[in-house]
Amino acid sequence: xxxRTIIPxxxxxxxxxxxxxxxxxxxxxxxxxxxxxxxxxxxxxxxxVEKRDFQEMAFVIERICGICSFIHxxxxxxxxxxxxxxxxxxxxxxxxxxxxxxxxxxxxxxWAGLMADAFGFESLFMHCxxxxxxVLDIFEETTGGRVIHSVCKIGGLWKNVDNDTxxxxxxxxxxxxxxxxxxxxxxxxxxxVQKRCVGLGLLTKEEAFQLGAVGPMLRASGVAMDARKLGYxxxxxxxxxxVTETGGDCQxxxxxxxxxxxxxxxLIRQCIEKMPDGEVAVPVKGxxxxxxxxxxxxxxxEAIYYGKGDGTKYxxxxxxxxxxxxxxxxxxxxxxxxxxxxxxxxxxxIDPCISCTER
Amino acid sequence: MAFNVIxxxxxxxxxGKPATAMxxxxxxxxxxxxxxxxxxxxxxxxxxxxxxxxxxxxxxEVSRAERVWTLNRMRCLVCNFCVDVCxxxxxxxxxxxxxxxxxxxxxxxxxxGPPAPEKPAKAAVAAAE
Numbered sequence: 341x342x343x344r345t346i347i348p349x350x351x352x353x354x355x356x357x358x359x360x361x362x363x364x365x366x367x368x369x370x371x372x373x374x375x376x377x378x379x380x381x382x383x384x385x386x387x388x389v390e391k392r393d394f395q396e397m398a399f400v401i402e403r404i405c406g407i408c409s410f411i412h413x414x415x416x417x418x419x420x421x422x423x424x425x426x427x428x429x430x431x432x433x434x435x436x437x438x439x440x441x442x443x444x445x446x447x448x449x450x451w452a453g454l455m456a457d458a459f460g461f462e463s464l465f466m467h468c469x470x471x472x473x474x475v476l477d478i479f480e481e482t483t484g485g486r487v488i489h490s491v492c493k494i495g496g497l498w499k500n501v502d503n504d505t506x507x508x509x510x511x512x513x514x515x516x517x518x519x520x521x522x523x524x525x526x527x528x529x530x531x532x533v534q535k536r537c538v539g540l541g542l543l544t545k546e547e548a549f550q551l552g553a554v555g556p557m558l559r560a561s562g563v564a565m566d567a568r569k570l571g572y573x574x575x576x577x578x579x580x581x582x583v584t585e586t587g588g589d590c591q592x593x594x595x596x597x598x599x600x601x602x603x604x605x606x607l608i609r610q611c612i613e614k615m616p617d618g619e620v621a622v623p624v625k626g627x628x629x630x631x632x633x634x635x636x637x638x639x640x641x642e643a644i645y646y647g648k649g650d651g652t653k654y655x656x657x658x659x660x661x662x663x664x665x666x667x668x669x670x671x672x673x674x675x676x677x678x679x680x681x682x683x684x685x686x687x688x689x690i691d692p693c694i695s696c697t698e699r
Numbered sequence: 700m701a702f703n704v705i706x707x708x709x710x711x712x713x714x715g716k717p718a719t720a721m722x723x724x725x726x727x728x729x730x731x732x733x734x735x736x737x738x739x740x741x742x743x744x745x746x747x748x749x750x751x752x753x754x755x756x757x758x759x760e761v762s763r764a765e766r767v768w769t770l771n772r773m774r775c776l777v778c779n780f781c782v783d784v785c786x787x788x789x790x791x792x793x794x795x796x797x798x799x800x801x802x803x804x805x806x807x808x809x810x811x812g813p814p815a816p817e818k819p820a821k822a823a824v825a826a827a828e
């Protein structure tokens with residue numbers, strides 16, 4: 341047995357901009373234990389609901405995170421709408437799914453780029469982000485913001501997208517799918533990528549389920565669990581099956597995310613085809629009274645939103661359980677036994693978003 | 700096979716369009732919906748304080764007595780909520796982003812409205828009637 345050393349990983353680490361901090365216990369080059377500590381980007385957004393009007397909070401909640409921003413906003417308004425028994429128009433439901441899937445595409449492309457950067461494949465990183473730029477342009481054109489969209493409101497949406505624009509976006513996304521193809525082939529077959537990813541960080545189906553993994557981390561271990569199957573927004577009327585892999589290693593998680601990019605592009609195509617006409621918002625009167633818990637599938641996994649209103653314009657309590665929080669435990673499970681050089685890759689395969697986790 | 704792929708890439712790089720925008724010469728165009736910065740036209744403003752009340756970030760302050768509208772750009776989220784609630788449509792979001800600022804005391808925008816139209820005195824109104 342070698343001498344034990346403790347090496348701090350993060351909060352400032354070149355591999356990812358997120359302030360993830362792990363104290364790694366090492367024996368020579370092997371990791372034998374990891375202790376996470378969080379609290380570097382806590383902003384107290386959940387407490388803010390007691391001081392801000394519930395309608396204004398839709399804008400604030402969206403700023404929990406800069407990558408899953410749209411789905412945070414959607415989760416919040418969906419919870420409040422359920423408390424207030426508001427039925428939103430069909431077009432708003434479809435547009436929410438449309439933007440939700442677009443944000444999945446941009447999040448997974450961002451992740452793929454970071455992953456490529458983590459194993460030193462700089463050109464792949466740049467190509468992934470070049471393609472992602474087209475998706476961000478679509479966001480800017482339709483919502484007005486590249487990463488923070490501010491389109492969800494209680495009762496529907498602030499903005500509508502006309503059918504001609506949607507058709508044009510459909511054509512752009514077909515181009516995007518073609519451009520992703522060679523990049524996906526690199527992740528699937530390239531020798532260097534395989535060498536770094538195959539067999540790394542094995543998580544069996546049972547372990548993934550018992551440790552409470554969510555999202556691609558769970559699906560890569562063979563559990564077909566996807567919160568979109570609950571049928572919120574327009575997902576009940578769209579055809580899709582959760583993308584799963586059986587490997588349970590870094591390669592499987594990469595493949596699940598690559599598969600989900602294509603799945604999301606297909607869902608966007610279905611949304612555009614089935615988009616109903618009509619208004620995108622209904623007027624909302626009164627204040628929320630009651631409580632509700634809604635589950636949404638973020639790019640990183642299942643997020644849970646809990647809201648409780650007491651009949652005033654300020655909410656009593658609002659709580660978000662983000663996917664990274666659930667995925668930290670499986671990460672700590674796969675870290676022992678790996679090499680120090682593989683820690684950044686393993687940390688990346690859970691797609692950590694510490695801003696979400698700490699809020 | 701690999702040679703073909705490399706050859707194709709080389710030819711594309713040699714004779715294709717540049718991958719990046721030729722920035723200073725060709726400026727990137729914004730979309731009509733782009734939210735860059737919040738602007739205010741004081742001509743119609745009635746200083747009703749609605750924008751300040753609804754601002755999620757508390758970036759706007761309105762003084763009805765002094766007829767002054769103040770915006771702190773460091774706090775503004777450019778969420779467009781004030782633009783939607785303004786009863787007189789004085790507020791708008793411009794497409795151009797504001798310049799980066801280096802400290803929190805910068806970016807304060809103070810707009811003074813024209814003096815309030817004088818209300819006719821009650822006695823004058825009664826006399827006219």
